[in-house]
Amino acid sequence: MSDLWSLSAPPLVIWLLGPYLAAFVVALLPALSPALILLCSLATAFLGGWAVLGGNRLELQLLQEYGVSLSLDPLAGWFLLLAGLVCLGVWLEARRQGWDRSGWLQLLVLLGALNTSFLTTDLVSLYVSLEVVAISAFLLILRGATANAGWIALRYLLVSNTAMGLYLIGAALVYAQSGSFRFEALAALAPGAPLALVLVGLLTKSGVFLNGLWLPRTHAEAPAEVSALLSGVVVSAGALPLLRLQQLNGAFTGLVAPIGLASAALGLVYALTASDAKRLLAWSTLAQMGLVVLTPAAGGLMALSHGLAKAGLFLTARHWPGLSLQDWRKRPLVWSLLLPLWLGSLSIAALPPLLGFTAKKQLQAALSPELGWLVLLLSIGSVAVYARLWQAPWRWSPRPPLCWGALLLMLPLLLVGLAVSSRQADIPDLLQALAVLGLGLLLHLGLERLRAGGGPELPQLDRLSDLLGGLGVVGAGLLLAMAGGGQPLLTGGAG
Amino acid sequence: MTAIRLLELLILLAALAGFAGLLLRRNLFLKVLAMDVTGSAVVALFVLFAARSGLRSPILSRLADPAALGQAGGDLADPIPQAVILTAIVIGLSIQALLLVVITQLARIDPSLDASSFEPSDRP
Numbered sequence: 001m002s003d004l005w006s007l008s009a010p011p012l013v014i015w016l017l018g019p020y021l022a023a024f025v026v027a028l029l030p031a032l033s034p035a036l037i038l039l040c041s042l043a044t045a046f047l048g049g050w051a052v053l054g055g056n057r058l059e060l061q062l063l064q065e066y067g068v069s070l071s072l073d074p075l076a077g078w079f080l081l082l083a084g085l086v087c088l089g090v091w092l093e094a095r096r097q098g099w100d101r102s103g104w105l106q107l108l109v110l111l112g113a114l115n116t117s118f119l120t121t122d123l124v125s126l127y128v129s130l131e132v133v134a135i136s137a138f139l140l141i142l143r144g145a146t147a148n149a150g151w152i153a154l155r156y157l158l159v160s161n162t163a164m165g166l167y168l169i170g171a172a173l174v175y176a177q178s179g180s181f182r183f184e185a186l187a188a189l190a191p192g193a194p195l196a197l198v199l200v201g202l203l204t205k206s207g208v209f210l211n212g213l214w215l216p217r218t219h220a221e222a223p224a225e226v227s228a229l230l231s232g233v234v235v236s237a238g239a240l241p242l243l244r245l246q247q248l249n250g251a252f253t254g255l256v257a258p259i260g261l262a263s264a265a266l267g268l269v270y271a272l273t274a275s276d277a278k279r280l281l282a283w284s285t286l287a288q289m290g291l292v293v294l295t296p297a298a299g300g301l302m303a304l305s306h307g308l309a310k311a312g313l314f315l316t317a318r319h320w321p322g323l324s325l326q327d328w329r330k331r332p333l334v335w336s337l338l339l340p341l342w343l344g345s346l347s348i349a350a351l352p353p354l355l356g357f358t359a360k361k362q363l364q365a366a367l368s369p370e371l372g373w374l375v376l377l378l379s380i381g382s383v384a385v386y387a388r389l390w391q392a393p394w395r396w397s398p399r400p401p402l403c404w405g406a407l408l409l410m411l412p413l414l415l416v417g418l419a420v421s422s423r424q425a426d427i428p429d430l431l432q433a434l435a436v437l438g439l440g441l442l443l444h445l446g447l448e449r450l451r452a453g454g455g456p457e458l459p460q461l462d463r464l465s466d467l468l469g470g471l472g473v474v475g476a477g478l479l480l481a482m483a484g485g486g487q488p489l490l491t492g493g494a495g
Numbered sequence: 496m497t498a499i500r501l502l503e504l505l506i507l508l509a510a511l512a513g514f515a516g517l518l519l520r521r522n523l524f525l526k527v528l529a530m531d532v533t534g535s536a537v538v539a540l541f542v543l544f545a546a547r548s549g550l551r552s553p554i555l556s557r558l559a560d561p562a563a564l565g566q567a568g569g570d571l572a573d574p575i576p577q578a579v580i581l582t583a584i585v586i587g588l589s590i591q592a593l594l595l596v597v598i599t600q601l602a603r604i605d606p607s608l609d610a611s612s613f614e615p616s617d618r619p
Contacts, residue, residue: 151613
């Protein structure tokens with residue numbers, strides 16, 4: 001223990017505290033912001049890459065038995081890599097939008113809180129870091145100058161804090177039953193109220209199914225760079241603990257997987273009927289987060305490929321001529337914006353040779369055959385969703401506005417995807433992907449006709465009462481699903 | 496131990512009441528206050544769980560006889576939940592403050608702070 005401490009602990013702790021320290025420095029000396037933000041996000045991406053590529057693990061226990069336990073493993077590595085790259089891309093774009101020192105401070109605090117939330121393996125440290133993530137995301141949403149920004153931000157923090165209150169009750173019950181706040185303690189308990197409450201909190205944070213109904217409008221109305229951060233990494237801060245819990249106790253997958261699939265279906269239906277391009281992207285985030293939490297075997301790669309692509313797509317949104325999807329085909333987009341748009345959306349629609357294809361293949365391999373087919377059916381839907389964005393005509397221009405942040409995020413999707421696909425090229429897989437593409441385009445053509453004729457009217461689903469009711473419905477559903485085993489539901493107090 | 500069960504039930508009822516208030520109240524300010532009721536219930540729950548092993552504050556006195564700690568430790572409260580909930584209280588306070596700042600800004604749009612007047616009518 002002491003050897004491990006002396007070798008790995010100081011650098012790791014310095015890296016964890018670095019972004020917070022940098023945030024203070026940037027607030028005082030804004031001239032240092034480029035160097036510090038570059039340093040912090042590159043260090044995060046590098047550490048993530050080191051854990052993923054080398055399969056390295058690092059366990060740390062700070063302050064003895066009841067202290068903070070940290071764990072860096074390949075699964076967390078995917079998320080760190082994502083956080084580092086997305087922060088870098090967002091920084092490149094935000095510089096050109098003239099962010100001031102308060103913006104850089106919020107970005108650095110967000111990065112620090114994300115790093116902590118990806119490493120902690122106990123319920124209380126996770127609570128603290130998720131709340132810091134929520135507060136910095138709230139302040140970033142408020143940067144939007146629209147009249148609506150205040151309401152959207154208020155709604156976000158209100159729902160997220162309510163969910164985290166329920167999560168804390170769950171954590172207290174876990175401590176009362178087992179005397180520890182570690183994830184292992186929760187995983188070892190019989191399923192019951194503690195698990196349901198913790199899951200409600202985490203599902204809300206990761207924007208899955210009814211708990212995630214706050215997500216579409218929040219992500220669509222925030223400024224483009226903030227949407228990229230929110231959809232790219234902030235939601236994955238809730239997804240990683242869900243995956244870790246499933247890793248510790250395989251039985252939890254039976255509870256989370258149906259919710260994830262339902263989320264994927266709900267997000268697709270609404271994305272297919274959305275009338276605004278940013279809302280289409282946001283509903284698609286809700287759908288993809290459902291797929292991310294399905295299984296820990298593929299969750300990391302799914303989160304990385306989706307986060308990179310979605311953050312890049314949102315970054316290009318700043319330069320779109322308009323958001324209405326109805327006249328999308330009438331408005332040509334310059335090639336330098338359409339290129340990242342196509343790359344990102346093709347990757348989310350899981351077409352080879354992009355990284356999203358590799359991720360979807362890994363996901364299908366990790367699931368049972370029936371679930372694998374369901375995921376394949378859902379991919380047809382995502383092709384139809386993104387086909388709506390592919391309608392924009394290309395426009396050639398010699399000196400186009402370049403969106404460096406989006407291009408930076410698309411590069412790994414293309415390069416890593418190419419590297420992996422060229423090594424494991426598989427004819428049946430390619431044929432399957434082509435069939436999915438064809439069916440998706442057919443579905444898109446059919447739906448276009450339906451949408452032209454008015455189309456069905458879906459319920460609104462995102463008033464404040466719907467968001468809060470969603471928490472209650474999913475929590476009650478989880479309890480009912482667990483009560484099937486005949487467990488006593490509330491066994492906290494009398495110890 | 497029945498007293499603790501009863502208190503636990505009351506605390507959970509308070510949390511539920513806060514959640515119901517959050518859902519049913521129309522005024523935004525009251526909604527935020529209802530959220531605080533839930534937060535206070537959570538704090539009370541942690542303090543209650545800390546008190547299961549004893550009621551005395553878990554602070555060692557310099558004058559205490561170290562040899563007598565074994566017997567005295569029996570009625571000390573559990574310091575872990577108390578320490579943990581301190582952080583949550585601070586976070587709850589800061590979130591409350593941030594929400595109230597936004598509400599003062601929203602009051603310029605609708606001074607009656609009716610939540611439904613901020614809800615957009617279009618589908619997300």
